Amino acid sequence: MFEKSSWEHLRIPFSYYLMPVFLFALATVPEADTFRAIWVWIVLHLLLYPSSNGYNSYFDKDEKSIGGLKNPKKVTKGLYYLSQLFFFVALVCSVFMGAVFFIMVLVYGLVSMAYSHPGIRLKKYPYLSWLTAGFFQGAFTFCMCYVGIAGTPGLVGLVQTEVWMPALLSSILLLGSYPLTQIYQHDEDLKRGDITLSIKLGITGTFGFSAIWFLLGGLAFIQYFLIIDFKSGIWAFLFALLPVVSYFSLWFLVAQKNPEQYVSHQMAMWMNKVSATALNLFFIYLALHG
Numbered sequence: 001m002f003e004k005s006s007w008e009h010l011r012i013p014f015s016y017y018l019m020p021v022f023l024f025a026l027a028t029v030p031e032a033d034t035f036r037a038i039w040v041w042i043v044l045h046l047l048l049y050p051s052s053n054g055y056n057s058y059f060d061k062d063e064k065s066i067g068g069l070k071n072p073k074k075v076t077k078g079l080y081y082l083s084q085l086f087f088f089v090a091l092v093c094s095v096f097m098g099a100v101f102f103i104m105v106l107v108y109g110l111v112s113m114a115y116s117h118p119g120i121r122l123k124k125y126p127y128l129s130w131l132t133a134g135f136f137q138g139a140f141t142f143c144m145c146y147v148g149i150a151g152t153p154g155l156v157g158l159v160q161t162e163v164w165m166p167a168l169l170s171s172i173l174l175l176g177s178y179p180l181t182q183i184y185q186h187d188e189d190l191k192r193g194d195i196t197l198s199i200k201l202g203i204t205g206t207f208g209f210s211a212i213w214f215l216l217g218g219l220a221f222i223q224y225f226l227i228i229d230f231k232s233g234i235w236a237f238l239f240a241l242l243p244v245v246s247y248f249s250l251w252f253l254v255a256q257k258n259p260e261q262y263v264s265h266q267m268a269m270w271m272n273k274v275s276a277t278a279l280n281l282f283f284i285y286l287a288l289h290g
Helices: 004-009 012-026 034-060 075-097 099-116 127-152 160-181 188-191 195-227 230-256 267-287
Strands: none
Touching: 004 034, 004 075, 012 034, 012 127, 012 160, 012 267, 034 075, 034 099, 034 127, 075 099, 099 127, 127 160, 127 195, 160 195, 160 267, 188 195, 195 230, 230 267
């Protein structure tokens, strides 16, 4: 029932690109519990995210490259059931981490379904999908990780400055990178009737839009480190961003000269690899020295 292609559509390795938010939350939790941190990582990166990926693939039925798969195979009904099984297991595992974490995992899963399901399909609304992805993959996920790792008894702890501020920073980063994940899928999205933000902005507009949000994100992070009196973090953050900014700038330049060749799945995936690796390393540093 669960063909090999269904497992491939879960795109479990793609969870690596979503790990910076988890590591950022881990770095901000005072005296993080190792067992809880590992358990939260398993629930999100091995169960919840793959479930969302598979569900999205099932309803999109992409014929061209998607995030994490250069040549996606034809989806089957088995993929739908496999994605639901992963979601169910994620919910069962999240129960052991407390009621708040369980509810947040449930909400995240339901929103990701609404994003793709043809009955709602938030994905076809350019600004709503952008805000939804930015909030739920950013601030909401940060708070979900924080609650799970810290074992916070309720939602009260999330209104503290040391929690909501980095949560907001997570969303700012996602709001900047989200349109870049759509930039090579214009034809595929238009064929399904999905008017994405990147389609609205165009190729040049997408790069410019993301550049503005990256700049805002950088300034916001600098302000955050000044507020928490961690000035060495500013230099570490700027150093981590150097390869990201360099690749982004190079990609923009070559894309302007030859968009058919360079506005591609391969270039977008390398952008993900460079930025995720840089941020993962930075947040590990933050966890060790913050």
